[in-house]
Amino acid sequence: MATHRIAVYPGDGIGAEVTDAALAVLRALESPGVSFAFTRFEWGCRYHEQHGVVVPGDFIATLRGFDAIYLGAVGWPAKLPDNVTLKPLITIRQTFDQWACVRPARTFPGVPGRLAGAPAIDLVVVRENSEGEYVDNGGRFHVGQPDEFAVQSAIHTRRGIERALRFGFDLARRRRRRLTLATKSNAQRHAFTLWDEVLEQLTPEYGDVAADKQHIDAIAMNFVRRPESFDVVVASNLFGDILTDLSGAITGGLGLNPSANLNPARTAPSLFEPVHGSAPDIAGQGIANPTGAILAAGMMLEWLGEPALARRIELAVERTLGAGALTPDLGGKLGTAAFTDRIIAALQ
Ligand code: GGG
Numbered sequence: 001m002a003t004h005r006i007a008v009y010p011g012d013g014i015g016a017e018v019t020d021a022a023l024a025v026l027r028a029l030e031s032p033g034v035s036f037a038f039t040r041f042e043w044g045c046r047y048h049e050q051h052g053v054v055v056p057g058d059f060i061a062t063l064r065g066f067d068a069i070y071l072g073a074v075g076w077p078a079k080l081p082d083n084v085t086l087k088p089l090i091t092i093r094q095t096f097d098q099w100a101c102v103r104p105a106r107t108f109p110g111v112p113g114r115l116a117g118a119p120a121i122d123l124v125v126v127r128e129n130s131e132g133e134y135v136d137n138g139g140r141f142h143v144g145q146p147d148e149f150a151v152q153s154a155i156h157t158r159r160g161i162e163r164a165l166r167f168g169f170d171l172a173r174r175r176r177r178r179l180t181l182a183t184k185s186n187a188q189r190h191a192f193t194l195w196d197e198v199l200e201q202l203t204p205e206y207g208d209v210a211a212d213k214q215h216i217d218a219i220a221m222n223f224v225r226r227p228e229s230f231d232v233v234v235a236s237n238l239f240g241d242i243l244t245d246l247s248g249a250i251t252g253g254l255g256l257n258p259s260a261n262l263n264p265a266r267t268a269p270s271l272f273e274p275v276h277g278s279a280p281d282i283a284g285q286g287i288a289n290p291t292g293a294i295l296a297a298g299m300m301l302e303w304l305g306e307p308a309l310a311r312r313i314e315l316a317v318e319r320t321l322g323a324g325a326l327t328p329d330l331g332g333k334l335g336t337a338a339f340t341d342r343i344i345a346a347l348q
Pocket of ligand 1: 073075273276278
């Protein structure tokens with residue numbers, strides 16, 4: 001009997017609501033052969049009100065012993081600056097070497113698309129998840145004075161670029177064998193010429209994958225103009241973050257999209273979460289769409305060596321959405337709990 005030990009960090013806003021939905025689906029998949037031991041950590045804005053910090057000082061040591069981490073969403077800008085609530089998540093990604101952020105986005109029959117007449121979309125953005133703009137490098141100078149200025153330097157290492165691209169190529173080989181690098185080497189002539197160069201050097205090794213590069217602005221346009229042409233998109237940290245909000249929007253809504261923050265060497269736990277944030281405007285109303293959160297639980301199962309259970313989640317989501325059971329963000333009437341019940345019923 002496999003018991004998967006999962007650290008649960010629901011976070012802020014709708015984070016707790018969608019986490020409850022995802023955990024209910026996981027519980028429904030338990031059997032004599034597979035179970036889950038969830039340990040919940042009520043960190044975030046409320047924790048900050050009591051303790052003056054978002055997470056306790058030993059949070060990394062606490063999380064390290066788990067098989068995986070499940071996160072809902074972080075942030076509530078009216079209570080705390082976003083850079084304070086996001087910091088622990090960045091620290092987790094960097095300390096646990098979760099350098100590959102995998103963010104699939106696809107359309108589902110039954111979900112009204114946002115792009116009139118667009119064919120089915122099925123793409124994955126691989127976001128470099130440990131360097132780029134995540135490197136806390138810079139400062140503000142002459143603060144409050146008329147000549148105040150800020151410096152923030154992104155770091156792009158050959159090693160970080162190569163492993164992200166190799167991850168993308170390997171993923172493309174298991175999909176439709178197309179890889180697009182999001183670059184900006186026309187304007188960013190140091191960092192992105194390095195990305196371009198590494199792509200050029202690796203491409204001959206992956207002769208069975210059609211590789212190209214497009215400037216980030218062109219990709220943004222082409223996500224709207226011909227999204228079906230994309231398979232795997234490899235992007236630096238910030239570009240990947242921006243593109244995955246867009247990929248959510250074009251496939252129906254950000255509530256649909258899951259995300260895996262992977263440590264491919266498995267030397268520390270990986271983290272799974274919906275792509276969306278904490279949506280304070282609808283928090284507590286019971287109307288959040290838990291699809292992305294539930295699919296993220298599916299990605300976690302795949303990572304934990306339970307591909308059959310992961311497939312059951314994906315099929316249940318397809319069946320439920322396909323039957324027209326939708327949350328309000330997609331034009332439906334089902335609340336989070338009622339939608340989750342429909343998913344659970346469709347697991348069988
Ligand atoms: N569930 C994802 C979440 O809460 N994201 C908050 C956020 O702002 N993330 C920014 C990032 O991933 O860099």
